[in-house]
Amino acid sequence: MARVTGLIKRHPALRWVAPTAAVAVAAAVAVATTAAARADDHPVLPAVTAEQLLTDTMSTTTQSLSGTAKVTANLGLPQIPGISGAVSGTGVVPGGAASLAAGSSSASPALTGLTTLLTGSHTLRVWADGPQRSRVAIITDGGESDVIRNGTDLWLWQSAGKQALHATLPATSAADKAKQLTPAEQQQLQKVLGQLPSTPQQAAQQLLAAAGTSTDVSVGATTRVAGHPAYQLVATPKDKGTLVSRIVVAIDSTTYVPLKTDVYSTQLSAPAVSVGFTDVSFTAPSADTFTFTPPAGTTVQQWTAPTGTPEKPSGTTGTKPDVAVTGTGWATVVVAHLPAGSPVAGLSEGTANGKGAGALGMLPAVSGSWGSGHALTGTLFSAIVTTDGRVAIGAVPVETLESALAHAGTGQ
Amino acid sequence: MPAAEPVGLPATAISAPDEAASDLQGAALAAPAPAAVAQPAVAAWLRLLRSEMRLMLSRRRNQAGLGVLAAIPIVMAIAVKIADPSNQHQGESFLASIVGNGFFVALAALVVEIGLFLPLAIAMLSGDAVAGEAQIGTLRGLLVVPVPRTRLLATKYVALVLGSFLGVLVVAVAGLVAGGALFGLHPVATLSGTTLALPVALWRLLLVVLYVTAFLAALSALGLFVSTLTEQPLGATVAVALISTTMWILDSIPQLGWLHPWLLVDKQVALADMLRDPIYWPTMRLGLLTDLAYVVVFLLAAWARFADKDVSG
Numbered sequence: 001m002a003r004v005t006g007l008i009k010r011h012p013a014l015r016w017v018a019p020t021a022a023v024a025v026a027a028a029v030a031v032a033t034t035a036a037a038r039a040d041d042h043p044v045l046p047a048v049t050a051e052q053l054l055t056d057t058m059s060t061t062t063q064s065l066s067g068t069a070k071v072t073a074n075l076g077l078p079q080i081p082g083i084s085g086a087v088s089g090t091g092v093v094p095g096g097a098a099s100l101a102a103g104s105s106s107a108s109p110a111l112t113g114l115t116t117l118l119t120g121s122h123t124l125r126v127w128a129d130g131p132q133r134s135r136v137a138i139i140t141d142g143g144e145s146d147v148i149r150n151g152t153d154l155w156l157w158q159s160a161g162k163q164a165l166h167a168t169l170p171a172t173s174a175a176d177k178a179k180q181l182t183p184a185e186q187q188q189l190q191k192v193l194g195q196l197p198s199t200p201q202q203a204a205q206q207l208l209a210a211a212g213t214s215t216d217v218s219v220g221a222t223t224r225v226a227g228h229p230a231y232q233l234v235a236t237p238k239d240k241g242t243l244v245s246r247i248v249v250a251i252d253s254t255t256y257v258p259l260k261t262d263v264y265s266t267q268l269s270a271p272a273v274s275v276g277f278t279d280v281s282f283t284a285p286s287a288d289t290f291t292f293t294p295p296a297g298t299t300v301q302q303w304t305a306p307t308g309t310p311e312k313p314s315g316t317t318g319t320k321p322d323v324a325v326t327g328t329g330w331a332t333v334v335v336a337h338l339p340a341g342s343p344v345a346g347l348s349e350g351t352a353n354g355k356g357a358g359a360l361g362m363l364p365a366v367s368g369s370w371g372s373g374h375a376l377t378g379t380l381f382s383a384i385v386t387t388d389g390r391v392a393i394g395a396v397p398v399e400t401l402e403s404a405l406a407h408a409g410t411g412q
Numbered sequence: 413m414p415a416a417e418p419v420g421l422p423a424t425a426i427s428a429p430d431e432a433a434s435d436l437q438g439a440a441l442a443a444p445a446p447a448a449v450a451q452p453a454v455a456a457w458l459r460l461l462r463s464e465m466r467l468m469l470s471r472r473r474n475q476a477g478l479g480v481l482a483a484i485p486i487v488m489a490i491a492v493k494i495a496d497p498s499n500q501h502q503g504e505s506f507l508a509s510i511v512g513n514g515f516f517v518a519l520a521a522l523v524v525e526i527g528l529f530l531p532l533a534i535a536m537l538s539g540d541a542v543a544g545e546a547q548i549g550t551l552r553g554l555l556v557v558p559v560p561r562t563r564l565l566a567t568k569y570v571a572l573v574l575g576s577f578l579g580v581l582v583v584a585v586a587g588l589v590a591g592g593a594l595f596g597l598h599p600v601a602t603l604s605g606t607t608l609a610l611p612v613a614l615w616r617l618l619l620v621v622l623y624v625t626a627f628l629a630a631l632s633a634l635g636l637f638v639s640t641l642t643e644q645p646l647g648a649t650v651a652v653a654l655i656s657t658t659m660w661i662l663d664s665i666p667q668l669g670w671l672h673p674w675l676l677v678d679k680q681v682a683l684a685d686m687l688r689d690p691i692y693w694p695t696m697r698l699g700l701l702t703d704l705a706y707v708v709v710f711l712l713a714a715w716a717r718f719a720d721k722d723v724s725g
Contacts, residue, residue, distance in 0.1 A: 012720035019713035026705040030673070068694065125692065137604060139692060142506075142684045144603040157605035164605065279694075295601030297512050 042222050043229035045253050050217045053231055053251060054204035062255040063131065066289075067226065067280030069124040071117055073273050076379040078362060126277075127285040135289055150290040157292065164294045167303040214238055214329030225250045225259040226277040242330035242395045243267065243380050255282055265379040272379040324408040333394035333404035338385075360385055366398065370405035457567065460559065464571040468537065474575075477533050478582050484529060485521030485587035489514070493594045506684075513598045514591025515610075518617055519687070521587040522580070522624055526680055531656035533579050534572070534628050538635025539649030541568045542718065546643040565718050569636055569711060576628035580621045588617075606689040616691070620683050623696060627680050630706035631656060634676075637714040640721060673698075676706050 008014050048056075117138065125137040138145040146157040149169075156165040211217055220232035230250040237244055243265055250260040260276030294300050322337035363374040366384060373386035375398045383393040384401045390408075392401040468474055492510045506520040542565075545551035554564060591597070600613035608616065635652040642648050659677045662668055672678045679699030685692040 008719075015716035015719055016713075019709055019716055022705075022709045022712050026709060030705075137688070139685075139688075141681070142603075144605075144688060146605055155605075159603040159605065162601070292605060293607065295605060295607045296598070297601070298605075 040221075041224040043224055043253075045222045045229055045231065048219060048231060050219050050233060051201070051204050051208060053219060053233055053256075054207060054217075055201040056256040057233075057251055057258065058200035058203050060256040062257050062282050064129045064284035065257065065280055065282050066127045066285045067125075067277045069126050069275060069277045069280075070121065071124055071275050072121040072271070073118055074268060074270070074379060075118065075272060075381075076267070076377060077119060078376070123278075126280075127289045129284050129287075129290065133290045135285075146292075148290060148292045150292070153292075155292040155294075157294070162295070162298045163301075164292075164298050165301045165303055166294075211235065220248060222253070223250055225252070226280045228259060228280065229253045230259055237330040239328075239330045241327070241397075241400060243378070243382070243397060244330055244395050250276065257282070263380060267379045326404045326407055327394065327396070327400070331394070331396050331400065333392055333396060333401055335390060335392045335404055335408040338389045338391055366402065368402050368406065370402060370408075375401070457563065460563075460567045461570055464567055465574060468540070468571055468575055471540070473536070477536060478579065481525065481529055481533060481579055482582050482586035484525055485517050485583060486590040488521055488524070489517045489587070489590040489594045492517075509601070510591065510595060512595070513600060514593070514595035515588065515597050515600050515613060515617070517591030517595070518584045518587030519620065519683075521583050522620060522683070523681065525583055526624055526627070526683075527660055528657065530576075530579060530583070530624070530628055531631055532653050534576060534631045534635055535649045535652035535656065537572055537575050538632055538639050538652055539645040539647075540639075541572060541636055542639035543642050543648040544639075544645035547645055561719055562715060565636070565711075565715060569632065569714075572632035572636060573625070573629045576632055577621075577625045580624045580628065584617055584621050588614075600687075602687050602689040603684065604689040608689070616686050619691075620686050623683050623686065623699070624680070626700055626703045627676070630676055630703040630710075633707045633710035633714070637710040637717065640714050640717040673702075676702060678702070 123139040125139065126135075128134040132151050133149060135146060135148045143159045144157075145159070146155070148155040148157065152169045154167040154169055156167075158164070208217055214237060216234075216236045216238060218234050218236070220234040223230050223232055230252050233249045233251060235247045235249075237246070245264040245266045248260075248262045248264070248271075249258050250262075251257070252259050259280065260274070262271035262276070263273040265272035324335045326333045326335070360374050363376055366373060366375040371386050371388055371390075373384050373390075376383040376385075377398055381393065381395045382398045382401055383391060384398065384405060385391050386405065390405065392405050392408075394401060394404070488507075489510065492507070506516045506523060509516040510520060542551065545554065555561065588597070597610055599610055600608045600616075602608060631652070634655065635648070638651050638655075639645075639648045642651075656677070659675045663672055663675050663678050679695055679702060682695035682699055685696055
């Protein structure tokens with residue numbers, strides 16, 4: 001120590017080694033933690049088959065968890081005002097911190113918080129205790145949107161403007177449902193139930209068999225999600241005509257709870273949609289996590305679920321729904337006629353009635369032998385709205401939609 | 413109540429800095445030789461700190477600065493009170509919540525002042541710390557007495573941190589008093605839609621105060637370093653204020669997203685996370701780590717610079 005002090009006294013410039021080293025250490029720690037989170041970590045786990053993995057996932061007994069999840073969506077959707085508007089920019093001063101203090105001047109429409117998930121990257125806090133009780137909070141800068149379910153109570157809360165929506169869900173136990181059925185219906189139900197898989201393993205087998213014609217399901221390399229070693233189940237569409245490249249589900253190796261889902265597009269190297277825990281524990285959250293009492297000054301809307309069997313729409317002009325399906329499996333394209341009077345139906349006349357038409361007008365125009373319209377080119381799905389009121393949608397490129405439209409047009 | 417302390421001090425003469433500085437020298441002279449036992453060394457250090465604090469609090473402009481910090485929440489509360497109620501926008505903000513609960517005056521004031529007023533206060537204090545004393549010549553006097561330069565620097569830093577805490581506390585207390593008087597203090601609705609009893613909410617507010625203090629402590633380390641670079645206190649003050657403001661501006665440019673995690677100010681508005689239920693720590697944890705990194709780097713840099721600084725005077 002004395003020698004170091006002496007050395008520093010003789011060469012004062014040597015003191016600068018200390019702050020320089022501190023900068024280096026701080027930078028190294030920051031870079032290393034980021035890299036560690038991103039690194040391909042393949043923990044060694046006992047080998048499993050896809051069927052075993054599916055079976056274990058379906059029979060998991062872990063139903064309680066609390067954690068933080070990150071949702072990233074890059075669907076290639078255009079920036080539509082109102083969808084991304086609720087996400088305020090990061091704090092800036094004087095502008096930013098002031099914006100946090102003052103909020104955005106535009107009044108937010110009710111519960112826009114949920115739709116913010118469609119674009120960009122968001123943080124969720126998740127709590128669950130069994131299938132009946134859950135809470136999901138979407139964290140935004142200086143705000144929050146919560147979805148809280150406690151038995152038959154469902155609450156939606158949005159801190160912006162202090163808005164809440166309360167719904168009472170119908171009790172959904174199978175026994176309750178069965179009591180309301182006629183004897184004939186009950187017989188039918190028994191028959192269907194007989195065909196349903198009675199064990200998770202049977203369910204896994206049926207699922208794999210059903211997927212087998214269109215999808216390759218395999219077990220990928222092991223990974224680590226939120227510190228938990230996990231298996232990865234990879235579903236790859238056999239049809240190369242689809243925009244979906246593959247779907248990867250990371251499944252915790254001890255509890256068999258799915259921890260992360262990545263949907264890859266053929267258009268991007270990074271996942272188009274990624275939902276995964278960054279931090280998770282499988283302990284039961286305290287009961288008061290799921291109780292919600294709107295704070296004083298909250299605007300509460302009540303929503304009641306329609307009771308009884310839904311009535312068939314009586315006033316529709318068409319006798320049968322104008323829906324044509326072309327293609328199979330992942331490359332399925334649905335072509336439908338929009339009902340008259342819908343906001344986009346009057347597009348051909350150029351009447352921009354409502355927000356939908358305005359937003360549609362911003363999409364690039366396309367035309368072909370099938371007519372003309374506007375196309376939405378997403379990373380996982382595309383859609384075309386034609387000027388004659390048809391809409392084509394599918395997990396395929398726009399070109400496939402155009403040929404489907406042409407095909408559907410000749411078919412009529 | 414610490415908030416009232418500077419006001420309660422007897423008004424000192426214009427020559428207060430010199431008097432207080434000589435007091436500091438006296439304290440330093442009283443310090444025992446390094447060979448002495450730990451107990452008197454601690455006592456001597458506390459004396460040094462106390463005289464440094466007295467020097468800081470007795471300066472007229474520092475007292476005026478505290479007054480300005482306290483005025484902001486009062487002005488905000490009055491402005492909201494006299495504003496047309498039909499004009500109250502329903503933003504996702506603390507400001508919008510003030511009407512229903514005076515508690516939010518304190519939070520809104522902290523969020524507003526964290527951008528300019530509080531960093532400016534730190535810039536002023538840290539400009540005085542080394543450069544100011546170097547300019548008026550008292551630093552030279554301090555250095556001839558047997559107080560190691562490192563200990564002197566550490567004392568000045570601790571005084572800056574205490575000053576930061578005092579400044580933030582004054583804002584929060586003034587906000588509570590003004591808000592309480594005009595709107596009343598009620599149980600606090602969190603961003604998560606739960607309601608906190610007032611004592612719990614006040615505890616959360618104290619955590620917010622400490623979080624902001626940690627930010628200012630990091631800025632103080634930077635300020636102390638800048639202060640060792642010059643003998644012009646005004647130059648140091650302007651430099652620190654410019655650095656702070658520049659960081660806030662850079663942090664607002666989305667195209668510089670790669671730079672944001674390295675900026676001291678990036679995680680500071682996360683203080684809103686204290687108002688979630690339960691408290692959401694990850695962003696604030698990163699913010700505190702950033703604060704810590706700035707403190708370590710700039711204190712070491714200040715030490716490296718100050719130890720072989722030529723002090724004229």
